[in-house]
Amino acid sequence: MSTLNVLYACDENYAPFAGISMFSLFENNRDIERIRVYLVSDNVTDKSLSLLRAQAESFERELIIIDAASIVDIIKKLNIPSYRGSYTTNFRMFFHTFVDPDVDKLLYIDCDTIVASSLAPLLTLDMQGKAVAVVRDSLTTSYKTLIGLDENDAYFNAGITFIDVKIWTEKKITERLLDHIQNVRSRYCNPDQDLLNIALRNDKYILPPEYNFQPSHRAFSDKTYFSAYRHTSYYSHEELENARKNPVILHTYRFIGDFPWHKGNVHPDTPIFDDYMKRSLWSDYEKKPAGRGMIFTIEKLMYRFLPKRLFFKIFAAFTTRQFEKQNAAIVEDMKKNTGSV
Incomplete structure (x- = not known):
């Protein structure tokens, strides 16, 4: 029997979005014989857990709830820093x-996702001996050199990570990550993502973009995108166009300050998110404003009224500069506190 093993992690705030993502996973993967979902619960309420279980049962799928408390204890003992007050x-x-011991491959999926098509091809994917299969990140270019990567290294988005458990274990990837945190550097702008990119620098298989299709490619044309972002190596127009027409996983992360579940957002994935939300057990979810600051209000106005190409060039330059400033601030703070990075 073919089995797709999937991992989610969330707290109570993200439980509805984990549920909507799971609904899309179950709805569009009826062709897979067995789906076993692990959910690491960081103080998710009994009410939310009941809804998540009910949804899985309605599709006759397995949902295994893991209490995060013991994992948080391990993280604290290892002095791994939290991110925005959370260890998730x-x-x-x-x-x-x-x-479970029989898990050979594990698909980690962020909660801010919609699984739009079948994941069956992953079950027979030849990862060529690599520990993970991932998709390149659309918003990271020169920043990667500030964290120790080369200009030609592929920097990936860690929100969807397909893990070969055997290879991960054999190559001691977890130990590699912990060693880096404790002996090299523990804090980054994109905490786990930067760390994973460094540790898996030579242990990643690059997937086509449809397995983690990101908002910039939904909101802007390829011509506009490439006028602002110049990667040393990236997906071709043909690959991006195919992903645009046939997405497998939509990664609906923040766009112009909002997620698609925020009131008044301009997110390109809102229509498809709303469709799955209305068909899930969270159909009564009430959208609320993100409550972001003045910068995001101005950014949203610029997005609405400026020519898209001009806006995106400003956005790319600002984002790149913010990464540089944040990284410099983190490095300086770590030097003050420890005497080294």
Whole structure:
């Protein structure tokens, strides 16, 4: 029997979005015989867990709830820093402590996703001996050189990560990550994503963009995108166009300050998110404003009224500069506190 093993992690705030993502996963993968979902729960309420279980049962799928408390204890003992007051982003590093022994491949999916098509091709994917299969990140170019990567290294988005558990274990990837945190550097702008890119620099298989299709490619044409972002190596127009027409996983992360579940957003994935939300057990979810600051209000106005190409060039320059400033601030702070990075 073919089995797709999937990992989510969330707290109560993200439980509805994990549920909507799971609904899309179940709805569009009826062709897979067995789907087993692991959910690492960081204080998710009993009410939300009941809804998540009910949804899985309605599709006759397995949902295994993992209490995050023991993982948080491990993280604290190892002095791994939290991110915005939460340890959720680091849970995937410790999947080996709770997945069943028969799990050979594990698909980690962020909660801000819609699975729009079948994931069956992943079950027979030849990863060529690599520990993970991932998609390149659309918004990172020169920043990667500030964290120790070369200009020609492919920087990936870690929101969807297909893990070969055997290879991960054999190559001691978790140990590699922990060694870096404790002996090299523990804080980054994109905490787990930067760290994973460094540790898996030579251990990643690059997937086509449809497996983690990102908002910039939905909102802007390829011509506009490439006028602002110049990668040393990236997907071709043909690859992006195919992903645009046939997305497998839509990664609906923040766009102009909002997620598609925020009131008044301009997110390109809102129509498809709303469709799945209305068909899920969270159909009564009430959208609320993101409550972001003045910068995001101005950014949204610029997006609405400026020519798209001009806006995107400003956006790309600003984003790149922010990464540079944040990284410099983190490095300086770590030097003050520890005497080294």
